[in-house]
Amino acid sequence: MPDGKPSGVRCVQLTDDNRCKLFGKPERPTVCTRLRPMAEMCGESAEDAMRYLFDLETLTAPALQTPLQRSQLFLKKYPLQLQLP
């Protein structure tokens, strides 16, 4: 999308079965190429993934809280799982 994808808008590159039309192509946005999915991001269904995205957008909305408050809310909802050696 030339001016970026607005929040809450379906990407124009998604197929009807939710696959990326640009997958493997050089024109795929860098942010999409670099994203490494995690189990908690995807959940068990498309609904779980949409809920996670909605939570991320809500918790990171700049107008709602200070950066520290947003971080605290995010970590409370999605605690980091550290794997120490």
Ligand code: SF4
């Ligand atoms: S990976 Fe990126 S370009 Fe592809 S469908 Fe998703 S948001 Fe759109």
